[in-house]
């Protein structure tokens with residue numbers, strides 16, 4: 001297995017008081033599906049934002065395809081961003097634009113500013129957008145405005161927009177937090193398909209422990225900015241879930257099927 005991402009001794013401070021990440025270490029292999037779980041404020045979003053350099057880690061190294069991305073200049077950062085697809089809780093779509101226009105925005109990282117502003121996309125890019133929307137079950141929605149879609153459909157547009165970048169990795173920050181259980185299942189199934197059939201690595205921040213256990217190759221548990229679990233879903237115990245969630249654990253409905261009690 002080839003390592004795609006290697007996070008070494010990463011810390012992130014906001015101002016003087018908040019140490020959001022403290023000496024975080026983990027690596028992710030190509031094609032792996034990893035869920036990051038932990039209570040509110042544990043540092044999950046901060047971690048994803050450091051990986052795509054939306055924010056800068058205060059300390060440590062982040063290697064992506066064996067290069068330290070914290071040393072990247074602007075041009076290298078632009079190249080990195082085309083390889084990293086982002087999926088957001090609130091979709092981050094332009095609601096007044098059509099579905100296909102939103103998907104094509106995923107190509108902007110490959111274009112000059114002028115071509116981007118003028119919305120100049122090739123026929124091949126448009127064909128690819130329509131193909132991806134078809135794969136995500138949105139063939140009927142291609143020319144609709146995004147504000148006419150359900151939450152689950154919007155998130156599928158978000159996935160299509162990320163995939164048209166031709167990414168190596170998808171970073172998904174609470175992708176199902178605004179969705180009902182049915183729509184959530186559809187989104188998680190698509191993310192799993194992306195990982196298994198396209199070989200794209202997926203890292204997903206999740207609040208729902210049961211979903212993380214069902215879908216992931218690996219679980220990373222974060223508490224107070226530190227990794228407190230890194231292993232297979234099948235090996236996680238109720239005690240470990242309690243140590244990840246602390247006092248919030250009692251509110252979680254976790255069914256480990258009696259396998260890992262203790």
Ligand SMILES: Nc1ncnc2c1ncn2[C@@H]1O[C@H](COP(=O)(O)OP(=O)(O)OP(=O)(O)O)[C@@H](O)[C@H]1O
Nearest residue numbers: 014015018020038039040041042043044045046047
């Ligand atoms: N821009 C910021 N400025 C200052 N502090 C911040 C900022 N963003 C996050 N924090 C703090 O850093 C810590 C980690 O926050 P983060 O959003 O990464 O946690 P999280 O695990 O993603 O939480 P949630 O599940 O609620 O989204 C929290 O204490 C938060 O208040």
